[in-house]
Amino acid sequence: MWQYLLKRILNTIIVLFGAVTLTFFFMHFTEGDPATIIALDKYGGQLISPEAIDRLASEEGLNRSIFVQYTSWLKLICTGNFGHSLRSGVLVLDEIRLCFPYTFALALISVLITGIVATPLGIYSAAYQNRFLDHITRFTASFKVSIPNFYLAIIFIFIFSVKLKLLPSFGCDNPTHFILPVMVLAVSQTGFTIRIVRSTAVEILESEYVQFAFARGLSMNRILFVHVLKNIFIPVLTFLSLQFLMAIEGSIIIETIFAWPGIGKLFQEAVFGRDFTMIQALVLFFAAIVCAINLLVDMVYVFINRSISLIK
Amino acid sequence: MKKRLFFLILLFVCSIEFLSGCTEKDKKEDLYKELRIGTGWDATRPGDYQPYGMWEPAALIYETLVNLDKNCSTVPCLADKWEISDDSLNYTFYLHKGVKFHDKTDFNAHAVKTNFEKLGRINWLALKRVVDAVEIIDEYTVSFHLLRPSPLFLFYLAGSSYGIIAPSAIKEKKSQAPAMNASDTSMDKQDKKSYLVAKAMGTGPYKWDEQSYKRARSFGVVRNENYWRKDPVFEKIRWRVIPDPVTRTIALESGEIDMTGQSPNASLLEENIFTLKQNKKIKLKKANNWGARLVVINHTRPPFDNINVRRAIGYAIDYSNMSKIFSELAVICPGPLGPNTPFTNPDIKFSKYDPDKAKNILNNMGIIDTDGDGFREYKGETIKISILISKSKGMGLVLCEFLENIGFKADLRPKESGAIFKILENMNYDIAVHPNIPSFYLDLYGTFHSKGRWAIRLNDPETDKMLDQYIVCSDLKKFKELSFQIQKKIADKKIILFAINECKLAAYNKKLGEFIFPPEEWVGALQEVWRME
Numbered sequence: 087m088w089q090y091l092l093k094r095i096l097n098t099i100i101v102l103f104g105a106v107t108l109t110f111f112f113m114h115f116t117e118g119d120p121a122t123i124i125a126l127d128k129y130g131g132q133l134i135s136p137e138a139i140d141r142l143a144s145e146e147g148l149n150r151s152i153f154v155q156y157t158s159w160l161k162l163i164c165t166g167n168f169g170h171s172l173r174s175g176v177l178v179l180d181e182i183r184l185c186f187p188y189t190f191a192l193a194l195i196s197v198l199i200t201g202i203v204a205t206p207l208g209i210y211s212a213a214y215q216n217r218f219l220d221h222i223t224r225f226t227a228s229f230k231v232s233i234p235n236f237y238l239a240i241i242f243i244f245i246f247s248v249k250l251k252l253l254p255s256f257g258c259d260n261p262t263h264f265i266l267p268v269m270v271l272a273v274s275q276t277g278f279t280i281r282i283v284r285s286t287a288v289e290i291l292e293s294e295y296v297q298f299a300f301a302r303g304l305s306m307n308r309i310l311f312v313h314v315l316k317n318i319f320i321p322v323l324t325f326l327s328l329q330f331l332m333a334i335e336g337s338i339i340i341e342t343i344f345a346w347p348g349i350g351k352l353f354q355e356a357v358f359g360r361d362f363t364m365i366q367a368l369v370l371f372f373a374a375i376v377c378a379i380n381l382l383v384d385m386v387y388v389f390i391n392r393s394i395s396l397i398k
Numbered sequence: 399m400k401k402r403l404f405f406l407i408l409l410f411v412c413s414i415e416f417l418s419g420c421t422e423k424d425k426k427e428d429l430y431k432e433l434r435i436g437t438g439w440d441a442t443r444p445g446d447y448q449p450y451g452m453w454e455p456a457a458l459i460y461e462t463l464v465n466l467d468k469n470c471s472t473v474p475c476l477a478d479k480w481e482i483s484d485d486s487l488n489y490t491f492y493l494h495k496g497v498k499f500h501d502k503t504d505f506n507a508h509a510v511k512t513n514f515e516k517l518g519r520i521n522w523l524a525l526k527r528v529v530d531a532v533e534i535i536d537e538y539t540v541s542f543h544l545l546r547p548s549p550l551f552l553f554y555l556a557g558s559s560y561g562i563i564a565p566s567a568i569k570e571k572k573s574q575a576p577a578m579n580a581s582d583t584s585m586d587k588q589d590k591k592s593y594l595v596a597k598a599m600g601t602g603p604y605k606w607d608e609q610s611y612k613r614a615r616s617f618g619v620v621r622n623e624n625y626w627r628k629d630p631v632f633e634k635i636r637w638r639v640i641p642d643p644v645t646r647t648i649a650l651e652s653g654e655i656d657m658t659g660q661s662p663n664a665s666l667l668e669e670n671i672f673t674l675k676q677n678k679k680i681k682l683k684k685a686n687n688w689g690a691r692l693v694v695i696n697h698t699r700p701p702f703d704n705i706n707v708r709r710a711i712g713y714a715i716d717y718s719n720m721s722k723i724f725s726e727l728a729v730i731c732p733g734p735l736g737p738n739t740p741f742t743n744p745d746i747k748f749s750k751y752d753p754d755k756a757k758n759i760l761n762n763m764g765i766i767d768t769d770g771d772g773f774r775e776y777k778g779e780t781i782k783i784s785i786l787i788s789k790s791k792g793m794g795l796v797l798c799e800f801l802e803n804i805g806f807k808a809d810l811r812p813k814e815s816g817a818i819f820k821i822l823e824n825m826n827y828d829i830a831v832h833p834n835i836p837s838f839y840l841d842l843y844g845t846f847h848s849k850g851r852w853a854i855r856l857n858d859p860e861t862d863k864m865l866d867q868y869i870v871c872s873d874l875k876k877f878k879e880l881s882f883q884i885q886k887k888i889a890d891k892k893i894i895l896f897a898i899n900e901c902k903l904a905a906y907n908k909k910l911g912e913f914i915f916p917p918e919e920w921v922g923a924l925q926e927v928w929r930m931e
Contacts, residue, residue, distance in 0.1 A: 118816025141519075175443050176613075184613060240644060248652045255649050256640050257615065345640040347615045354641065355439060355614075360816060 094384075098377040105373035109366050110159060114152050121148045123360045124172050146172055159366065168367040173359045178367040181352060186371075188258060189341070189348030193333035195264065196271035201326050204276045208283025209310050209318065212291055223280055230277025239270045239343045256345035267344045271337075275329045279322070286321050290314050319390055327383045335372055429656070429909055432634040433927070436646040436658035438665070440614045440639045447598035447606065448521055449561045454637060454661055455619050457922020459500075460561025460600035463491055463510070464552055465925075470740040470917045472552040476505065476562060476601065486547035486872030493538040497626045499564035500605045501597075507540035512565040514542075516593040521559045525551070547872035550840055558922035564599035603630035603928040615639055630928040643667050650905055651677055657906035657913070661923040666903060671726050674905045681908040682726075685915035688739040688840065690731055690897035692832045693797075694854055697893050698825050701776045706759050708892035712749035713756035714804040715797070717896060723793050726903060733897025734842065734888060741840050741878055743885040748896065756804045767805055774805040784811040786830040788818055790898065794831065825855060829895065842884050843869045854893060861887050 121143035143149040147158065162169055168178040211223040246266060247255035254263050290296060291314065299309050334349070341350035349368065356364035441453040449456035463477040477491035497505040514522055514532045522529075528548040533541045544551065554560065571594045598606030604619035611617045618636035621629075638655055640646045646658045647670040659666040666674075674680045701707045721730040731737040732746045760766070765774050765781070773780045783806050787794040794810045801808035813821065815833035822830055844850040847865040848857055856862075864884050871877040888894065902923065904913050914926040 116814075116817075117820065118814060118818075119820055120816070122819050123816040175446060181613075240648075243645065243648050247654070248648055251652060255652055255654060256645050257638060342641045343645050345615075345638070345642070345645060347612070347639075351614070351641060 091381075094381050098374075098381070101377055102370060102373050106160070106163065106366065106370055107156075109369040110156055111152075113362055113365060114155070118360075120172075120360050120362060121146070163367075163370065168370075169363040171356075171361055171364045173356070173361045173364070178363055181364065182349065182367065182371055185347060185349045185352045188346060189334055189337055189350060192264070192267055192271065192337060192340075192346065192348060193330050196268050196275060196333055197326055197330045199268065199272040200275040200279050200329060201322070203272070204279035205283055205315075205318070205322060207276075208280045209287045209314060211280065211284045212287030213306065213310055215288070223284070227277045227280040227284075230273050231281070233274070235270055235274055236339050236343060238273060239266070239340060242266050242270055243343075256343075258347055263344075267340050267346055270340060271333055275333070279325060279329065282325050283318060283322055286318050287314055290317050316390075320387060323383060323386060323390070327379055331376055331379055334375060429907070430632055432636055433632040433657065433910070434655045435635065435637045435660065435924075436640045436649055436655040436664060437637045437661070438639070438641055438643075438646075438663045440617060440637075441663060442611075442617055444611075444613065445594070445596065447563075447567070447595040448517070448559075449563075450521060450559045452598070453663060454922070454924055455598075455604070455606065455617065455635070456561060457558045457602070457916075457925040458604040458619055458635065458928060459598050459602045459606055460558065460563060461602045462556055462558065462560050462562065463493075464556050466553070466556045466917045468914075468917055472556060475556075480552075486549075487544045489542040489544070489551060490535065491540050491542070493540065494626070495538055497601050498624060499566075499601055500599045500622060501564050501566055502624075503564055503566055505562065505601050506537050507534040508537075509562055509565050510540045512568065513562050516568050517563070517595075519592060521561075525554055525560070546870045549871050549874050549877035553840065558925070561600055561602070563595050564597075567595050567597040567599040568593050569596040601626070603627070604635060607634070610634075610636060628929065631930055632928070635924075635927070643670050646670070647673055647905075650674065650680060650907075653907075656910060657904060660902070660904040660906075660913070666905065668725050668727055671903065671905070679908055680905055681910075681913075683904045683906070683913050683915065684726065685902045686729065686736055686738045686899055687902060688736045688918045690733050690736045690899040692733050692845075692854075692897050693829065693895045694832070694893055695829050695895060696825055696827050697891070698855060699828060701765060701781065702828065704763070705892055706763055707765070709749070710756040710759040710804065711801065711806075712892055712895065713752045713759070715749075715800045715895065716751040717748040718751075720793065720796060720896070723796055724790075724898070726901065728790075728898050728900045730896050731899050732889065733894045734845065734885060735840065736897070736899040739840060741881040743882040743889075745882075746885055746889045753800075753804055760804065772805065773802075773807045781806050783808040783828045785809070786811045786813060786818060786821060786827040788813055788815040788831070788833040790831065793898070797829070831898070840881075841869075842881065842888075846884065846888055856888070856891065856893070858887075858891070 119139075121139050124146075125139045125142045140149075147155060150158075159169075168182075170177050171181060174181070207223050211220045214220055243255045243266065246253040253265050255266070257263055296309060296313055299313055337346070337348060338350035338354050340346065341348045342354055345351070349371075352364070353368050355361070356368065435454070437454060442455075443452075447459075449460050452459070461476050463475060464472045464480070465475040467473045474494075476494055476497060478494050479492050481490045482488070483490075491510070493505065493507060493510070499505055499509075511532045511534055514525075514529065518526045528544050528546060528551065530543045530545045533543060535541055542551075548554075571592045603622055603625045605622050607618040607620045616636060616638050618634055620634050621632065638649070640649060640655075640658075643666050646655070646664065647666065649655045650658050651674070658664050659670075671682065674682060695702050695708050695711065697703055697708065702711075717730055724730070729737065732748050735742045760774060765776050767773060768775050768778075769780075771780065775781065783801055785794050785797055785808060787810055791810060791812065794812075798808040798810065811827070818830065818833045821827055822832070843865050845854060846856055846861060847869075848855060848862050861884065864880060864887065868877065868880040868884060871880055902915055904915070904923075906913055911931045913930060916922065916925045
């Protein structure tokens with residue numbers, strides 16, 4: 087176990103190093119002078135001047151050779167300091183610390199709702215194939231999968247905010263602000279998850295041990311919730327962990343539409359403003375989260391099913 | 399089963415309609431208690447409240463010595479009156495007495511001098527190039543000594559960047575390591591003291607509301623109860639950060655915000671404007687800007703180095719149809735200045751649309767299609783024009799059509815705005831749409847003098863000479879004349895195809911009254927909102 091953990095941690099370090107290096111060089115090989123863009127953003131059209139650009143480049147170290155910048159950046163992150171945002175001047179870690187809880191909450195709630203809704207629906211859909219519930223579930227699942235998030239978001243805002251005036255359309259001031267973005271994320275995730283759960287459940291229901299359980303005269307509920315659910319847990323957990331990561335990383339559009347003060351919105355602003363430090367730190371942060379969650383899921387597998395061995 | 403499904407759908411639709419009917423009544427709101435504005439992003443910088451960093455609230459928190467009225471004339475604000483010496487090198491301002499900063503300290507000549515001296519590297523950067531020193535004559539009289547005459551001095555002084563900040567709020571800046579580097583730079587070592595604005599303290603109608611500030615989510619200002627002019631109408635003004643223009647539009651329609659689109663940070667798209675036009679509760683107010691984005695031909699690159707080729711391109715464009723592409727969002731003007739500035743030469747007109755004339759010019763020059771592929775050749779090679787563009791791609795495509803109509807092969811070369819600056823600097827383009835409004839708006843020197851930072855490289859000694867006189871002209875009337883002459887000279891060179899003057903368009907709750915745009919963006923889009931009636 088410890089050997090496995092050590093191996094995974096070493097892998098994680100290599101992945102993170104690769105992410106940092108690639109992002110750094112990709113960012114710096116894009117066209118355009120970052121100092122000019124940042125100066126325009128910072129000073130506006132009227133105050134920008136050659137002196138302002140040169141001073142900014144010098145102050146932020148943007149006029150140094152790319153390798154000097156790279157080694158300095160590596161040194162900086164090794165000390166746990168990610169520098170400050172080129173745009174706002176605020177420490178990058180402070181910005182991430184401020185925004186991440188919002189994204190995390192959104193992703194966690196939406197994934198929990200997805201799991202709670204999609205698992206029983208998928209199992210029932212598999213157990214009662216070609217019945218009314220199965221048709222409805224499959225139809226809505228396909229429907230949810232085929233509608234893009236941003237479109238769904240606008241439709242929901244139009245119905246619930248403009249027409250019904252029931253829910254706020256943007257921001258995050260009180261719990262009611264969670265409803266629309268969570269609904270949008272959960273709806274699309276539920277569609278995918280139901281399909282996965284259903285297909286896995288169908289496979290399990292056709293397996294010999296389940297057939298044997300039927301032959302023994304066990305009730306349908308007992309078969310579904312004891313035998314099927316236990317074996318369905320691992321693929322569903324894997325899928326939900328991916329959904330969770332997608333909700334964290336892919337929340338840029340949803341956060342932008344709902345003006346959600348999360349990390350996706352921060353990322354979007356950083357990309358448009360060429361905030362190099364922020365982009366690099368966010369990529370590193372995302373990479374770390376992906377590695378951590380993958381490791382965590384692998385650990386959870388063992389606890390769910392003791393027959394799984396992590397080391398071959 | 400179909401019946402059940404139909405029934406379920408019917409039930410869902412009915413319940414939505416029912417709920418919709420129940421909530422149709424508008425809430426009775428006290429409109430003037432809080433003005434809620436939707437903006438695209440939070441431009442404020444925590445811990446550093448310099449006006450340029452705050453953008454929208456800056457014009458409400460800080461006030462300038464002078465203002466611009468709707469006719470673009472300088473009018474008193476914190477200075478009651480001013481005198482200009484005969485040589486235009488000294489501007490003496492007589493300050494309004496009894497004005498207090500938000501921290502209740504006095505506004506006086508000392509405050510003006512402190513602002514200039516301590517914030518010279520940032521807010522006052524543009525003026526630092528022409529102002530030698532600021533002298534306190536007495537407590538309420540201050541004199542600016544200029545290095546050279548600057549005809550635009552008062553115009554610049556009206557900009558929100560030159561808002562006067564309470565001296566108590568200006569603090570010494572601790573040196574900060576570069577964003578991405580672990581060690582100090584030589585620049586930092588060289589530097590003397592630098593300052594920042596630690597608190598947002600001005601004399602304006604509104605005070606910065608620190609308690610309502612939520613980073614990247616919302617920020618606000620509250621009424622300055624001791625304001626020296628008449629009482630500001632709104633108790634509070636709160637900006638809500640909504641990056642997506644569609645959501646901003648919906649938020650305005652649903653009544654969650656009262657205003658949006660008022661500044662470049664909050665601009666709307668054409669489809670949003672179309673939607674809002676249908677809403678009787680929303681009012682749209684439009685105004686032109688001074689600045690315009692130039693569409694230029696690279697006159698250093700053959701065959702465009704020949705003025706007749708550039709002239710032919712000018713005849714090939716139907717400018718009236720080109721304007722329609724932008725609908726409400728922009729107008730096409732001959733440039734280089736926007737159509738409504740006090741210095742725009744009205745005699746500069748577009749070339750008349752005449753594609754046949756364009757073709758004749760090119761034919762007479764021997765630029766013809768020799769290989770029968772439908773495109774003209776120059777020195778044995780097909781002329782390919784690439785249009786460097788970052789936005790307004792629809793306009794770019796129409797431009798391609800016009801060029802192909804006279805036998806030039808044309809295509810778009812889309813680039814990110816940051817990349818375009820470098821390409822422009824290296825003159826590595828055929829036709830380019832400037833990604834940003836030339837920063838100097840009224841100052842032609844920076845764009846058209848061969849020594850200007852954003853120079854189009856006219857490389858014309860005669861124009862340079864005129865610009866040298868223009869930049870030190872002491873008489874505003876003479877300055878205007880010179881400006882007209884320079885614009886004419888530039889227009890005659892046929893380097894600027896046209897300019898795109900992006901409009902300001904505010905959308906707001908009709909019940910609020912009449913929103914007035916200031917004459918120019920740099921004085922702050924919301925400068926007049928405090929007395930909205």
